Amino acid sequence: MEKKVSLAVIKRLPRYYRFLGDLLDNGITRISSKDLSLKMNLTASQIRQDLNNFGCFGQQGYGYNVELLLNEIKEILGLNKTYNLVILGAGKIGQALLNYNKFEKRGFNFIGIFDIDKNIIGSELKGIKVQDINNLKAFSKENHIDIAVIAVPVANATDLYENVVSYGIKGIWNFSNTELKAKDGVIIENVHLTDSLMTLAYRLNSGEFVEE
Amino acid sequence: MEKKVSLAVIKRLPRYYRFLGDLLDNGITRISSKDLSLKMNLTASQIRQDLNNFGCFGQQGYGYNVELLLNEIKEILGLNKTYNLVILGAGKIGQALLNYNKFEKRGFNFIGIFDIDKNIIGSELKGIKVQDINNLKAFSKENHIDIAVIAVPVANATDLYENVVSYGIKGIWNFSNTELKAKDGVIIENVHLTDSLMTLAYRLNSGEFVEE
Numbered sequence: 001m002e003k004k005v006s007l008a009v010i011k012r013l014p015r016y017y018r019f020l021g022d023l024l025d026n027g028i029t030r031i032s033s034k035d036l037s038l039k040m041n042l043t044a045s046q047i048r049q050d051l052n053n054f055g056c057f058g059q060q061g062y063g064y065n066v067e068l069l070l071n072e073i074k075e076i077l078g079l080n081k082t083y084n085l086v087i088l089g090a091g092k093i094g095q096a097l098l099n100y101n102k103f104e105k106r107g108f109n110f111i112g113i114f115d116i117d118k119n120i121i122g123s124e125l126k127g128i129k130v131q132d133i134n135n136l137k138a139f140s141k142e143n144h145i146d147i148a149v150i151a152v153p154v155a156n157a158t159d160l161y162e163n164v165v166s167y168g169i170k171g172i173w174n175f176s177n178t179e180l181k182a183k184d185g186v187i188i189e190n191v192h193l194t195d196s197l198m199t200l201a202y203r204l205n206s207g208e209f210v211e212e
Numbered sequence: 213m214e215k216k217v218s219l220a221v222i223k224r225l226p227r228y229y230r231f232l233g234d235l236l237d238n239g240i241t242r243i244s245s246k247d248l249s250l251k252m253n254l255t256a257s258q259i260r261q262d263l264n265n266f267g268c269f270g271q272q273g274y275g276y277n278v279e280l281l282l283n284e285i286k287e288i289l290g291l292n293k294t295y296n297l298v299i300l301g302a303g304k305i306g307q308a309l310l311n312y313n314k315f316e317k318r319g320f321n322f323i324g325i326f327d328i329d330k331n332i333i334g335s336e337l338k339g340i341k342v343q344d345i346n347n348l349k350a351f352s353k354e355n356h357i358d359i360a361v362i363a364v365p366v367a368n369a370t371d372l373y374e375n376v377v378s379y380g381i382k383g384i385w386n387f388s389n390t391e392l393k394a395k396d397g398v399i400i401e402n403v404h405l406t407d408s409l410m411t412l413a414y415r416l417n418s419g420e421f422v423e424e
Contacts, residue, residue, distance in 0.1 A: 008220070010414055014407035018391075041394065077410050078417035092308035099304050102389055102406050108413075147412065171416045173409065177314055179230075182253065189412035191405065194314050195226035197385060198289050200359065200401035201320075202222055204383045205290035 005053050012050055013073055015040065020070040032063035082107040083171075084144055088160060089151035090115040090130045093175050097149060098126050108147075112139055116156075133160075140167040147171035154178045217265050224262055225285055227252065232282040244275035294319040295383075296356055300372060301363035302327040302342045305387050309361060310338050320359075324351055328368075345372075352379040359383035366390045 019040055023031060033051075037044040048058065051069070054076050058064045074080055085103075087094045090113050097103070098110055114133045115121055121132050131139065139145075148164045150157055150172060157176035164172065165186055172188040174180055180188050231252055235243060245263075249256040260270065263281070266288050270276045286292055297315075299306045302325050309315070310322055326345045327333055333344050343351065351357075360376045362369055362384060369388035376384065377398055384400045386392055392400050 007411075011407070011411055013414065014404070014410035017410065018407070076414065078413045079410065081417075083413060083416075092304060092311050096304035096308050097405070100405065103409060106406060106410065108409055146416065171412055173412055187412060187415045189408055189415070191403070191408055192226070193309070193312065193403065194318065195223070195230070196401055196403055197315060197320055198226035198229065198291065198318065199219075199223055200383055200385055200399060201290045201293075201295060202225065202288065203399045203401070204295075204358065205293075
């Protein structure tokens, strides 16, 4: 890709992917940017602009071919590959993620789960044995890990992150309530649940229905 | 507030709140927009622009008073009040949220948890008895509920959402992997974990380090 695409646009792509997948499941094979805009609550011009970023141009009087567009977005998002993930922290969040079967459907495979708690190490969760976090270094040498899911308490998150990066893992999905320091070549995606809840509180208070 | 503030700005406020809280905890009582920008990885002009939206102006040569700014944002976000939440779905996600103690610190109190599974109804989670989802209507008459957390499988989410809204609950924190139809007077905040993971995959593939 030659030009940088803003994160705001990228963050909308999975949503396009979801909507287009639903359309195709319902036998809809083509759609105008106007109809898509009504469904997605975006303006038609916003949709055209977003998709133009990736060279997807609808045809005048025809609109978009849903399947082609879906495949295009799939490729852009890198969902034509599979990814190996490890979960660090076998608590409620870690277990919830492990049990969420949508991820595997999209090519995200959990290959390991790690914890520091001796009471849980050795037990099996969804067919995967919980390992001691001290095994992660050796495990990362034997297995290619694309993404580490950080699902430990905030107090342990930063040190763990430093270790994970030193093992050569490039993707971080961060559920700890802290911001991890950006490093060259490492991609961090944060899920700040408290921020999301605070945003909801704000919108409840202000009665504002602004949308992205 | 007289003018509409974009959701993008609102979504940054909790992050400001977190950073400023950390500063204050570390005894830092004032900060320039430049120093704040370095910490937060935003431009100084972005910060000034964001905060100007809410009438927070730093003083030339002094910067921002951290405590005043923190209190201002707290009030804007509505965190000087408390909120009553119910969790709908006592599975892993529901339990993870119930166990996350940061929420109570911010004034978000879980007052009920509901499920359809007879095996879990009646058991106690963190001191709260799991109720039959059919009790929600009566419960919502006896208790003021600000926010319903939808943590049920996608197949049940839409019907449940319709019920919740008919009971007069105005805030929806949606963890089901579907988009709920916007309704007048109802605020929906979505946590789409699959979208977040797909965004991470995209960024890993493209090697892009764009930030919002």
